[in-house]
Amino acid sequence: MAYTFKGGVWPDDHKYTKNIPIEEIAPVAKVSVSLSQHVGIMCKPVVKVGEQVRVGQMIGDVPGGLGCPVHASVSGTVVQIEEVTAQRGGTSYNIVIENDGQNMLDDTVQPFGKKLSEATSEEIIAAVRSAGITGMGAAAFPAYAKLAAAAGRADTLIVNCIESEPFACASHRLVLENPAAIIHGLKIIMVALGIQRAWIAVEGIQKEERAALQSLIGDAKLIEIKKVTSKYPAGSEKQLVYALTKKEIPGGRTPLDVGIVVFNAQTCAAVYEALAKGMPLVRRIVTVDGDCIQTPKNLLVPIGTPISDLIECCGGLCAQPKKIICGGPMMGQAQWDADAPINKTTAAVLVLSEYFDYESKLPPVCIRCGRCVRACPMKLMPLKIASAIEIGRVDEAAAFGATDCIECGTCSYICPGGVPVTQLAVRAKMAVLEQRRNDARHEG
Ligand code: SF4
Ligand code: SF4
Known part of the structure; x- marks a missing residue:
């Protein structure tokens, strides 16, 4: 039986790319890395125009307070620090890097260098901060801050593999193609928090996902896969915690108030990449879909890649677009500009025609239907x-x-x-x- 919560809806899932393997995008000419990709204070640039940078090099950091650094996702030359409209509205500053195509790694990209069993919680949390990892669902909360708040308070980790937004298949492909990165990340987080129990939340209909994860968990008793009913918004933290524990999280509170900490599957994989390889969060998987996209795909892209490059990699447009959305159709943000860059939380880019424009032609009226x-x-x-x-x-x-x-x-x-x-x-x-x-x- 699958766990569930009250309310919610069943929109058409439109998961047309669920069987399409992740493809790495061809080298892009330039990236525009936002200094404001997380909850908290905007980063300040730590590089200047004209400077050469390498992949994984820190290019912006928060001098104090909540926030985490950003890194170069390609090697090349910083050509501009520009003021732009941020993906969620408001103003951001972006560092534009012209790609030299060399993909040179920065010297700072080094594995953690300690056995997990010998590492302290503080050391792991510091490594997660250095890697600039934010929650890779929608919230963009700095992962190090979530870990620091959870240490000593949480007794259960939930790894969220649920993608209830229509179209989005990025996490689904990650689970099928690299479940080991998720499981390793999960174990690192358990060590950092000193907790003994982890649940991996997967939609009830995702048999393949469960099989891929179960083959790595084996018969470890403390890590369990939990099936959750496929309805929207099952991937939302509060609904997920309620579904699995029947504990309600009061207004203004977080899952930590009921002893739970939730990490997205892609965030877990990013934690593994950071500790095992020393690679900061400089790439992510993005589903590119919608009825205007010639060949929908799941692309692995450098952070800061313009949306237009993703569209081109998918064979361009096949219909007149009405809207470009970053994220899903339920919670995503419509974009003003096809050159807006991908950031750490962009799970999907949807290019939709008039057909998907749900705006009624009649004046809105509440008929008190409830x-x-x-x-x-x-x-x-x-x-x-x-x-x-x-x-x-x-x-x-x-x-x-x-x-x-x-x-x-x-x-x-x-x-x-x-x-x-x-x-x-x-x-x-x-x-x-x-x-x-x-x-x-x-x-x-
Ligand atoms: S948008 Fe807000 S008010 Fe509307 S259904 Fe979701 S939680 Fe409820
Ligand atoms: S018509 Fe009124 S009551 Fe019915 S769903 Fe819309 S806002 Fe709610």
């Missing part, structure tokens, strides 16, 4: 939050739990009245958080 309430995986009343914020009642939106919204897109997806419920819920959440910050400033 579907958004039944489907909301956070058990909120999205219609109430939406109508409160539409008339500026921030306190009322707060009372309906707007800050608990995980921005999953489920309510907009299910709404028959074409109401942009998710956008309104997110607007309400931002307004409540802003009001709380203002109140705190006035009290201080």
Whole structure:
């Protein structure tokens, strides 16, 4: 029997690339590496225009506070430090490197150099920070900070192999093609945290994934594969923890509050790459799909590669695009520019035509059907939050739990009245958080 949670929806999965092996992209002319790819403080450049850099060399770092460094993903020359619109909106600074095609490794790319059994938790966490590893799902929280917070508090690690966003197949291919990297990463994290129990969460329908992982786990009793019902958003942390433990995580809290720490499968593999080979997070797997893409693929790409290079590697466009989305159709961000670069959290690039444009031609109207309430995986009343914020009642939106919204897109997806419920819920959440910050400033 598969574990499940309340609410959620079953969108068409569109997983057309699930049987297409990962392909390394051909060398790209240049990359544009964002200094703001994580939750926390933006990095400051530690290289200058004109400087030669090598693969794995640190090019930006956070002088203090939350955040992690970024590294060169190709070797070549720094030609520009440019101000750009970030993938999630707002401004970012990017370091542009012209690729010399030599793929020269930096001298700092060295394995951890200690047996795991002899390493301290602090040493492993420091290595994870140096490698610039962020959560590679959607959250982009620095992995070292999650580990540091979990040490001594978590008793169970969940490795999240679930990709509930339609189209996305990057983690699925990783599990099938390199399950050892995930299992090694999982063991490193267990050592770093001193914990004895790990669960690997896999969708119930993914028999091949379970077989690939089970063959490496053998009969180790402390690592178990857990089947989770295939519905959206099963890959979301709070829903996953609830499905496996039946413990609810209160608003404003994290899985750590119930003794759990969750790492994405790709993040585990990145931890392994960092410790076993010394390679920072400079590449990731990206599903490139959508009805405008000639030949959809799963590509291994250097961080900072322009979207246009991924499209070209997939044979170009076969239809007029309406939207380019980084991430999935439920939670992804529409892009302004086909030259926007891939960052550490870009699991998919979707190029979609008018056919996938769900915007209703009729004015939105709430018919009080209650579907958004039944489907909301956070058990909120999205219609109430939406109508409160539409008339500026921030306190009322707060009372309906707007800050608990995980921005999953489920309510907009299910709404028959074409109401942009998710956008309104997110607007309400931002307004409540802003009001709380203002109140705190006035009290201080
Ligand atoms: S976007 Fe927010 S309000 Fe809408 S279903 Fe998801 S959690 Fe609920
Ligand atoms: S799903 Fe749409 S129409 Fe139905 S109650 Fe929610 S907002 Fe109203």
